[in-house]
Amino acid sequence: MKIKAELWDKVQYIFRNYYDRMIHFAAYYEGSLDIEALRKSATFIVDRFPIFRSSFKSNPINPYWHVNEDFDSEEIVKSVLCDDLRKSVLNSLSKEIPFDGKYQFEITAHYCRGQSAISILVNHMCMDGSDYKYFIEKLIEGYNISLDGGDVASMDFKVGDRGYLQLYKDMSEEDAEKAKSLYKNISRTGIKNKFDFTDDEDCTTRFNFAKLSPQTLDSLKKKGKEHSATLNDIFITAYARAIQPLLAESDDKRIVITSMKNLRDKITSHQSDAMTNLTGFMPCVIDEIEGDFVSTLEVVAEKTRLAKDDKFCGLYGVPLLALAFRLFPYSISEFAIKLGYENPLVGMSNIGIIDEEKITPRGLKSFDAFMTGATKFKPYIQLTCTTFDNELTMCIAQKCSDEDERRIRLLLDGVVNQLNDFLQS
Secondary structure, eight states: OEEEOOHHHHHHHHGGGTBOOEEEEEEEEESOOOHHHHHHHHHHHHHHSGGGGEEEEOOSSSOEEEEOSOOOHHHHEEEEEOSOHHHHHHHHHTOOOOTTSSOSEEEEEEEETTEEEEEEEEETTTOOHHHHHHHHHHHHHHHHHHHTTOOGGGSOOOOSOOSGGGGGTTSOHHHHHHHTTOOOOTTOOSOOOOBOOOOOOOOEEEEEEEEEOHHHHHHHHHHHHHTTOOHHHHHHHHHHHHHGGGBOOOSOOOEEEEEEEEGGGGSTTSSOSSSOOOEEEEEEEESOOOSOHHHHHHHHHHHHHHHHHSTTTTOTTHHHHHHHHHHSOHHHHHHHHHHHOOOOSEEEEEEEEEOTGGGSOTTOEEEEEEEEOOOEETTOEEEEEEEETTEEEEEEEEEEOHHHHHHHHHHHHHHHHHHHHHHHO
16 A cells, blocks of 8 residues: 655755654653553554555656554553663664665653663654654553553553645635735745864764753743743753854854744644645844843843744745646756755754653653754754743754764753843843
8 A cells, every 4th residue: 555755755855864763752750651552552543554664766757655454562562671661661762764775653661670661663744743642642542541451442542644735725715815916935944054073084963861850831921021031042042152152263244043843733723634744944144143032032032923924934934845746747946946945954953842641651750851953963962942841951962073062061051040130030
């Protein structure tokens, strides 16, 4: 059986030289996961969402997913006994699933002295962060049904259209027509400033973290309201100010932080019809970082406010991508998109809240969780933020050397210092 490759499936594949195409999730628990319940739930989802058991075929004319009819629950849900829970999880998440492999995801249950963890690796070509959360929540929902002796097949699970055209279905005819003609390529900002990575070639996948306590997060929200700024505005500001002295030398004083925008706000239900990618770019250009934190925050808040006031925010350039795939055979459109589209050099993704109740299996107590996007390759870098149990985790997933990692640590420390300085101002 073949399944059509949708717009962002193809784009994520084209960008494979910029990042590893994986999205990553882990949660840690007191108590032991029931491996059989986990496998039953995963088996149901794989059956309902066949792309998980498909191989991507980069056909030069029209790429597609080839569905592999036979699958094994022990292959898709692995079990590991370990001495160091966090190390085991990060080792598992450091893998890269081949686009033409039999499966497009891997779940691992880790066990360590009365505690356990679940790590989930998914090919980004299958879905974005929003539907990744949906998938994880459904996996745990099915686990709980199985644990209670119920039939996992009774669980609701969305199946349907994965295409990008669903973005326009709830718009007025006039708005939909205009949105489908937004050919402006906002990925090309003309700003080339980038993080000052080394030229080291001995690079491996690294995950670096920084955390903010619930008290700090609450204080930032309150302080942001005093300046009519959102929490996201505050993090863009801290990120921009922290990375500015760590950029490669340049006469250009501008910096652009490109956020990934969830486009499901264009759909009345705020849900996609099936698990897929529905994201767009939202660049924030800061002409020059001068003065204190508040002065930069005011610039950022105004820029993001103007962007959000545009009802087509995030949709620019989507028709251009679609047009390239329509006009040319895939092999030519891939070349054209690489020439015309730019992957953000400095990115940020705020995935938002990980719902503790929805990712905690029955009978266990969760004590940490995080999610992060693709592992970037130099010179690209991305900061990902997730909130779990009111604690915020910042993560930079990067393929880099020891010296690069040291510089990334400086960046994360700089973000935290900027936020603390803001609170004390």
